[in-house]
Amino acid sequence: MTDWQEDLYRVLKEFDVSQVSYVPDAGHRVLIDRSLADPEMHSVPLTTEEEGIAMLAGAHLGGARGVAAMQSSGIGNCVNMFSLVKNGLFPMLVLVSMRGDFGEGNPWQMPMGQAVEPVMEAMGFVTLRIDRPEDVEGAMRAACTMVFRSGQAVGVLLTQKLIGAKAF
Amino acid sequence: MNEAFRAGTAVEMSPVGTLDRREAVPALVGNPQDWLIVAGLAGTARDTAAMCEPEANYFACAGVMGGAVAMGLGLALARPDRRVLVLTGDGELLMNVGSLATVAILNPPNLSIACVDNGHYGETGYQKSHTSLGVDLAAMASGAGIPAVRSVSEAGEIEEAGRLLREANGASFVLLRVTPDAGPPAIRRSLDAALAKDRFRAATLAAG
Numbered sequence: 207m208t209d210w211q212e213d214l215y216r217v218l219k220e221f222d223v224s225q226v227s228y229v230p231d232a233g234h235r236v237l238i239d240r241s242l243a244d245p246e247m248h249s250v251p252l253t254t255e256e257e258g259i260a261m262l263a264g265a266h267l268g269g270a271r272g273v274a275a276m277q278s279s280g281i282g283n284c285v286n287m288f289s290l291v292k293n294g295l296f297p298m299l300v301l302v303s304m305r306g307d308f309g310e311g312n313p314w315q316m317p318m319g320q321a322v323e324p325v326m327e328a329m330g331f332v333t334l335r336i337d338r339p340e341d342v343e344g345a346m347r348a349a350c351t352m353v354f355r356s357g358q359a360v361g362v363l364l365t366q367k368l369i370g371a372k373a374f
Numbered sequence: 375m376n377e378a379f380r381a382g383t384a385v386e387m388s389p390v391g392t393l394d395r396r397e398a399v400p401a402l403v404g405n406p407q408d409w410l411i412v413a414g415l416a417g418t419a420r421d422t423a424a425m426c427e428p429e430a431n432y433f434a435c436a437g438v439m440g441g442a443v444a445m446g447l448g449l450a451l452a453r454p455d456r457r458v459l460v461l462t463g464d465g466e467l468l469m470n471v472g473s474l475a476t477v478a479i480l481n482p483p484n485l486s487i488a489c490v491d492n493g494h495y496g497e498t499g500y501q502k503s504h505t506s507l508g509v510d511l512a513a514m515a516s517g518a519g520i521p522a523v524r525s526v527s528e529a530g531e532i533e534e535a536g537r538l539l540r541e542a543n544g545a546s547f548v549l550l551r552v553t554p555d556a557g558p559p560a561i562r563r564s565l566d567a568a569l570a571k572d573r574f575r576a577a578t579l580a581a582g
Binding site for chain 2: 224225248251252254255256257258259260261262263264265266267268269270272286287289290291294295296313
């Protein structure tokens with residue numbers, strides 16, 4: 207059941223990611239647990255998601271690689287901080303566990319869930335949606351290559367088809 | 375100065391700082407080349423550029439208000455071999471004051487934060503900030519759990535606070551209370567963030 211989350215963490219390790227920032231979300235449970243248990247990983251819980259964007263820009267200034275993990279609602283908290291990414295051409299990898307899309311049962315999640323892709327694209331991100339567990343490893347490898355070799359900003363959207371819709 | 379702006383009635387007005395930032399900031403920082411520096415926007419960007427130029431051991435923001443402390447955290451975790459200083463203002467820090475909590479739980483020994491507190495939003499017409507209206511950012515840093523904190527109001531306190539920033543074996547925070555009547559140094563700098571990033575990396579990362 208959680209194999210795709212193991213695939214995801216393994217790819218991050220292959221690409222020498224050493225900083226993980228997050229506001230906790232169930233969709234990132236394995237990533238968070240693995241990062242906390244990994245002595246080579248700085249596992250950084252945030253008070254708001256935008257801190258993670260600034261933190262990873264700082265990591266790049268210091269020659270390190272990182273990933274920001276958040277729920278779709280967190281993208282809304284990040285928008286102005288994305289100016290740093292777009293204006294400064296910082297490489298940026300954002301993992302978004304989606305709410306407010308396929309089969310959502312909580313109407314409060316819908317507005318931001320539906321706005322994730324247009325907002326990220328407006329701020330210069332390439333977005334990749336992943337719907338199936340067997341696609342996670344390949345999509346993560348593609349995303350890491352674009353970010354860490356081509357210097358792009360990429361949002362990987364872990365959809366509710368992949369992680370399951372919540373009825374609350 | 376806008377005396378009319380007074381949010382609420384429950385808070386005590388704080389006496390404004392009296393230090394001149396153009397003297398107090400360089401005295402607190404010491405040799406700027408000892409640090410990798412992340413500066414907030416506006417006043418502290420000018421303070422920092424004036425101290426560091428023509429060297430490129432600093433990255434100063436001109437936007438993304440509220441990001442400086444977190445940027446310093448990522449840099450400090452990436453560069454355990456160097457001391458990192460975040461030099462930011464009261465308004466910038468207030469926008470993401472939760473960053474102090476994030477720093478505290480990581481407690482990197484090479485991360486120091488200096489907040490140049492003039493109690494005002496200097497870029498937008500010197501409206502009072504919350505720190506003129508009773509909010510104590512040093513107390514908030516202590517409350518967040520940052521282990522080494524000082525509030526500096528007099529010149530005689532600067533030396534000890536500077537040592538704290540350099541020698542603390544955990545994260546440190548100094549609130550430098552300066553007068554709003556003397557602004558930051560006038561210095562022209564590029565606002566190109568990509569250029570600043572590339573310049574910083576070229577100057578501070580080993581080749582290869």
